[in-house]
Amino acid sequence: MNEQFYVGINEDIHGGLTHLGRIVIDAWIFGILPESETCAGWSQSQMQNLYEKVYAAWEPYAHLPSRLPADLQQRHIKLYSQIINVAKSKGWNAELGEDD
Secondary structure (H helix, E strand, O other): OOOOOOOOOOOOOOHHOOOOHHHHHHHHHHHOOOOOOOOOEEEEEHHHHHHHHHHHHHHHHOOOOOHHHHHHHHHHHHHHHHHHHHHHHHOOOOOOOOOO
């Protein structure tokens, strides 16, 4: 069985607005990873470890951006705005289709 590796947020579909891409973005928000780290080539176990760190970072805020302190809220707004703009430029559409 071949191990799968993450392509990295810059090569992820939908401009990084996927489950794994959001883990990377949230890791940037909380300072778990520098924004220069795209996680390209990371194994499933590395991504799982990152997920666990991000999950723990969100816990004090009930996983809600509205409960983040002001500095983290601003980072959240900035980073997600940038990613959403990239995703839109690559054809991502926030509207749900009939099959979604």
